[in-house]
Amino acid sequence: MNQQYPSVLLEKAVDEFSKLPGIGKKTAMRLVLHLLRQDKSAVESFGNAIITLKREVKYCQTCHNISDTESCQICSNPQRDHSLVCIVENIRDVMAIEATQQYRGVYHVLGGIISPMDGIGPSDLEIQSLIDRVQAGGIKEVIFALSTTMEGDTTNFYIYRKLEKSGVDMSVLSRGVSVGDELAYADEVTLGRSIVNRTKFKTTL
Amino acid sequence: MNQQYPSVLLEKAVDEFSKLPGIGKKTAMRLVLHLLRQDKSAVESFGNAIITLKREVKYCQTCHNISDTESCQICSNPQRDHSLVCIVENIRDVMAIEATQQYRGVYHVLGGIISPMDGIGPSDLEIQSLIDRVQAGGIKEVIFALSTTMEGDTTNFYIYRKLEKSGVDMSVLSRGVSVGDELAYADEVTLGRSIVNRTKFKTTL
Structure with missing residues (x-):
């Protein structure tokens, strides 16, 4: 459907949303119209959250995890x-x-x-x-x-x-049958590995 | 799942996305990580598109359609x-x-x-x-x-x-059977209305 947008600004916003993975033009339109119905402050908060994230986010110098600081919470935890x-x-x-x-x-x-x-x-x-x-x-x-x-x-x-x-x-x-899964539904490769890599029976986790 | 985010900025961005209709925390996370992998300019263009739309969009004074001007393209078309x-x-x-x-x-x-x-x-x-x-x-x-x-x-x-x-x-x-639909699959109410509101046979649309 080759739709004509009533507004250039609207078209631009829909275009930007539809660049996201798994979001087509119709969903993009629905999301943009949803945002349009929100308060101006809510919309600015939405737009700024992602701009700020991209501008200010850091990657931990040790483990390359996302972080607000030079060394992430995990790496800096003694x-x-x-x-x-x-x-x-x-x-x-x-x-x-x-x-x-x-x-x-x-x-x-x-x-x-x-x-x-x-x-x-x-x-x-x-x-x-x-x-x-x-x-x-x-x-x-x-x-x-x-x-x-x-x-x-x-x-x-x-x-x-x-x-x-x-x-x-x-x-x-370790690879094996998921906790809670029935054996009959496990795939052959997984079940095969579960048998080969069996572990000693323990009464605690 | 009560997840701990490695970054406050990331958490804020995911929160904002998950406020959108039909988007949960997992999808929001996927979208935010996708945006993080894009260029800074692409992310700013995304964020600004929606902020600009909300700030500058107008509604046609006659028909209340979205418009870039006081009177929309349709209302101002003679x-x-x-x-x-x-x-x-x-x-x-x-x-x-x-x-x-x-x-x-x-x-x-x-x-x-x-x-x-x-x-x-x-x-x-x-x-x-x-x-x-x-x-x-x-x-x-x-x-x-x-x-x-x-x-x-x-x-x-x-x-x-x-x-x-x-x-x-x-x-x-007019309500009736959709073009291209088989009668057997039309619902009763629609099919009933199609019969009651039948139109004269024409050889052109």
């Missing part, structure tokens, strides 16, 4: 185990792991995974800074927590080869 | 038939009717429909301005083009009663 580094793709993964409250180490955010199809090579990611970080010493173990996809495995392997000689321990998240 | 007024809920309906290229009259945008459940009464809508417009003369026919819902019918009826004595012609959009 109670965390700084000898244990979990390698993740992006800050959403950091938040997901933090939400489990099971991890007391620190992170290293790669900013993506190696994906030649999308033109992302090792130099586009924070891999060199990870190697430098390991070589600087003080790190006993790195945990690979990337997606279990072809790209994730490639990235794991690439980093493994780079760190192999450093003598640091390397581990990977 | 080639449109100003004696024919189509009553619609919002500007999306104006755009939908304009896209058909079948209508040469002008519009009156109510800004909603009467909906006591949502606390929207006649005085919250541009109904009085419609009555004034009809009473000022020069209008021969008004076309009701509101939703065929309870609220739409209520609004139609309310306006009908108000305009009854003005002597203006009043019509309503």
Whole structure:
């Protein structure tokens, strides 16, 4: 549908919204009209929040997580185990792991995974800074927590080869049947790995 | 999931996005991270588009459609038939009717429909301005083009009663089986109306 907008300003706003992933022209129009019905202050608060974020956000110099300061809350926390580094793709993964409250180490955010199809090579990611970080010493173990996809495995392997000689321990998240899942519905590969990597029966978590 | 955000600025931006209709915290996070990966100028252009729209947008003084000027493109077009007024809920309906290229009259945008459940009464809508417009003369026919819902019918009826004595012609959009639809899948009410309101067979549209 080739629609004519009654206002150039409206068209511009709809265009900007429809650039967002998963948002088409119709949804963009709905969102813009919703915002138009709000107070002027609410709309300015919306627009400024994202501009301010982009302008003022910092990335932690150690782990490259998003932060309001030069060193993020996790890296600057003396109670965390700084000898244990979990390698993740992006800050959403950091938040997901933090939400489990099971991890007391620190992170290293790669900013993506190696994906030649999308033109992302090792130099586009924070891999060199990870190697430098390991070589600087003080790190006993790195945990690979990337997606279990072809790209994730490639990235794991690439980093493994780079760190192999450093003598640091390397581990990977355990894979298996999800908690609460019925066996009959688990896929074969996952179930197969669950059996091969079975753990000792414990009466506590 | 009670997530801890690594940055206050990030949390603020995610909060603002998740206020939009149909957008939850997870989608908001995805959109904000997408914007963070864009250039600074692209992000400012996004934020400013919506702020500028809200600050500078005007509503046509005649039909209340969104406009960049005091009188909208349609109302200020001398080639449109100003004696024919189509009553619609919002500007999306104006755009939908304009896209058909079948209508040469002008519009009156109510800004909603009467909906006591949502606390929207006649005085919250541009109904009085419609009555004034009809009473000022020069209008021969008004076309009701509101939703065929309870609220739409209520609004139609309310306006009908108000305009009854003005002597203006009043019509309503024809309802019937959609073009391209199979009869077997049309709902009973629509199909029933299609039979009752059948039109003379014509070999042209």
